[in-house]
Amino acid sequence: MSEESEKSKVLSGSPxxxxxxxxGQVSAFFxxxxxxxxxxxxxxxxxxFATCMTAAVLGIALSLxxxxxxxxxxxxxxxxxxxxxxxxxxxxxxxxPEQQIQVLINKLALYDDIHLVTYISRHQALEEFxxxxxxxxxxxxxxxxxxxxxxxxxPTEAGKNLAGNRLLVSKLKNEEGVDLVSVDIExxxxxxxxxxxxxxxxxxxxTLLLISVLLILSNTIRLNILNQRVKIEIFKxxxxxxxxxxxxxxxxxxxxxxxxGLLAWLLTIVMVKWLQxxxxxxxxxxxxxxxxxxxDAKDVVLLIIIAPLLGFVASYISVKQYLVKIExx
Amino acid sequence: xxxFENVSKIYDANFIALQGVNFHLKKGEMAFLTGxxxxxxxxxLKLISLMERxxxxxxxxxxxxxxxxxxxxxxxxxxxxxxxxxDHRLLMNQSVLENVGLPLLIEGYxxxxxxxxxxxxxxxxxxxxxxxxxxxxxxxxxxxxIGIARAIVNKPPLLLADEPTGNLDPKLSxxxxxxxxxxxxxxxxxxxxxxxxxLIAKMRYRTLTLKSGEMINDGLVRGGNV
Numbered sequence: 001m002s003e004e005s006e007k008s009k010v011l012s013g014s015p016x017x018x019x020x021x022x023x024g025q026v027s028a029f030f031x032x033x034x035x036x037x038x039x040x041x042x043x044x045x046x047x048x049f050a051t052c053m054t055a056a057v058l059g060i061a062l063s064l065x066x067x068x069x070x071x072x073x074x075x076x077x078x079x080x081x082x083x084x085x086x087x088x089x090x091x092x093x094x095x096x097p098e099q100q101i102q103v104l105i106n107k108l109a110l111y112d113d114i115h116l117v118t119y120i121s122r123h124q125a126l127e128e129f130x131x132x133x134x135x136x137x138x139x140x141x142x143x144x145x146x147x148x149x150x151x152x153x154x155p156t157e158a159g160k161n162l163a164g165n166r167l168l169v170s171k172l173k174n175e176e177g178v179d180l181v182s183v184d185i186e187x188x189x190x191x192x193x194x195x196x197x198x199x200x201x202x203x204x205x206x207t208l209l210l211i212s213v214l215l216i217l218s219n220t221i222r223l224n225i226l227n228q229r230v231k232i233e234i235f236k237x238x239x240x241x242x243x244x245x246x247x248x249x250x251x252x253x254x255x256x257x258x259x260x261g262l263l264a265w266l267l268t269i270v271m272v273k274w275l276q277x278x279x280x281x282x283x284x285x286x287x288x289x290x291x292x293x294x295x296d297a298k299d300v301v302l303l304i305i306i307a308p309l310l311g312f313v314a315s316y317i318s319v320k321q322y323l324v325k326i327e328x329x
Numbered sequence: 330x331x332x333f334e335n336v337s338k339i340y341d342a343n344f345i346a347l348q349g350v351n352f353h354l355k356k357g358e359m360a361f362l363t364g365x366x367x368x369x370x371x372x373x374l375k376l377i378s379l380m381e382r383x384x385x386x387x388x389x390x391x392x393x394x395x396x397x398x399x400x401x402x403x404x405x406x407x408x409x410x411x412x413x414x415x416d417h418r419l420l421m422n423q424s425v426l427e428n429v430g431l432p433l434l435i436e437g438y439x440x441x442x443x444x445x446x447x448x449x450x451x452x453x454x455x456x457x458x459x460x461x462x463x464x465x466x467x468x469x470x471x472x473x474x475i476g477i478a479r480a481i482v483n484k485p486p487l488l489l490a491d492e493p494t495g496n497l498d499p500k501l502s503x504x505x506x507x508x509x510x511x512x513x514x515x516x517x518x519x520x521x522x523x524x525x526x527x528l529i530a531k532m533r534y535r536t537l538t539l540k541s542g543e544m545i546n547d548g549l550v551r552g553g554n555v
Contacts, residue, residue: 028437029437031437031439032437035434230418231420233418234418234419234420234431235431235435236404236407237378237380237407237412237418238407238408238412238431238432238435238479239404239405239406239407239408239409239432239435239436240404240435241401241404241405242401242404243401244404244435327380328380329380
């Protein structure tokens with residue numbers, strides 16, 4: 001009755017056509033959809049094995065992108081800690097007088113991107129080396145202290161990131177009396193490049209898996225449509241529109257997606273929990289206590305929305321391809 | 330109600346199913362459509378229910394040209410035509426009541442209204458008490474009655490029946506035709522395609538006779554099989 005005004009165009013003299021109010025039309029629209037929503041679920045319920053198989057395939061296919069997402073989030077969090085060099089060593093020229101060194105220290109203290117400057121004199125450097133190396137007696141035979149004075153610079157948070165770090169290093173290199181600037185930021189760049197590559201690979205694999213979900217669901221719905229050809233023909237003969245007939249199939253796709261999404265969530269929890277043992281063991285070797293990040297509420301909600309949406313789209317593709325072509329004979 | 334003006338239907342390979350057919354079925358009129366197998370009876374009914382389109386000519390239903398109707402309008406039109414088939418076309422995995430209520434479900438009636446009207450239609454065809462059965466457990470005659478109940482449940486102005494008595498014994502055939510008569514008396518236009526001239530003769534209604542796609546007679550006929 002929601003499309004009553006259209007009907008009246010077709011058969012305007014028919015004795016039984018009555019004008020339906022807007023509320024009646026809206027109410028009929030909701031009734032259609034609620035009916036289709038429940039009948040589609042009931043149809044899936046009647047074939048539990050087939051439904052579980054399809055949901056399992058979707059769950060596995062969707063769980064992989066979810067696990068990748070969790071892994072990516074953890075790598076991102078871990079690598080953020082090594083985002084830049086935490087300290088920069090400035091090796092000063094050997095002949096640089098103490099007074100000039102103090103001027104340099106005062107100058108560096110004024111830098112916005114330097115948090116702290118620690119001075120290690122040539123003598124302190126030698127003594128430290130003696131303690132660490134165990135060659136203290138041998139070093140006594142040297143004519144001259146071979147170690148330069150060192151300024152240990154700790155950048156601020158802004159100076160710790162890769163770009164800020166590079167900028168700071170270039171400024172420090174130009175300071176008078178600085179012989180060598182030692183900072184290992186190349187490995188950070190390499191790590192970030194690897195992370196970026198991993199992200200690209202994950203996106204590519206996830207895209208392929210999502211496409212496979214679309215194809216699997218589309219094919220399942222196609223088989224459902226072909227199996228119910230007779231029923232569809234009868235419905236069309238009785239005056240059902242394509243929109244009316246397609247609704248249960250669209251909702252069935254959404255249900256499949258929803259069930260697959262739920263399963264993917266559970267599988268992701270299981271897989272990440274399983275990985276957690278290995279990660280903790282690895283981290284303990286580096287004396288790091290690392291709590292692995294799980295899917296947060298936002299991710300779960302997103303999954304539960306995207307999965308049925310994918311199912312809906314997959315069904316829509318099949319419905320448009322096959323259902324409209326079925327005509328009563 | 331139905332007006333055919335010089336309607337022809339030619340299928341692929343130049344098979345002429347109908348040629349230059351003209352007739353007018355008035356509102357509230359009941360008529361038979363007869364002829365040999367392949368004479369074009371089913372094609373004519375299919376043209377009215379828009380399962381086929383005429384190659385040439387014009388078909389008017391209630392003053393509206395339906396020859397060029399497309400999209401959802403086809404569905405809306407079919408909701409106003411009760412169709413009865415020789416093979417019943419019932420959903421065997423649904424109950425009798427669910428089968429009968431399908432047209433109302435499609436039109437968006439409430440569950441209460443669907444049940445009420447479906448039971449009334451089943452009462453009209455004498456199947457009260459069997460609404461919970463599956464059609465597969467009922468006889469051919471009963472299945473045909475379910476088809477009739479489904480066709481009349483939304484009180485369409487036009488009823489089309491394609492060989493409705495084809496699989497029934499003579500007694501049951503007469504009962505079914507009496508049912509059509511009573512529906513016609515309630516104001517429904519009824520067009521029944523059948524090749525059983527004996528039955529037609531007993532009923533004494535207007536008869537349209539087709540032969541090789543052409544309408545060769547429009548009037549009363551005498552008994553016997555075509």
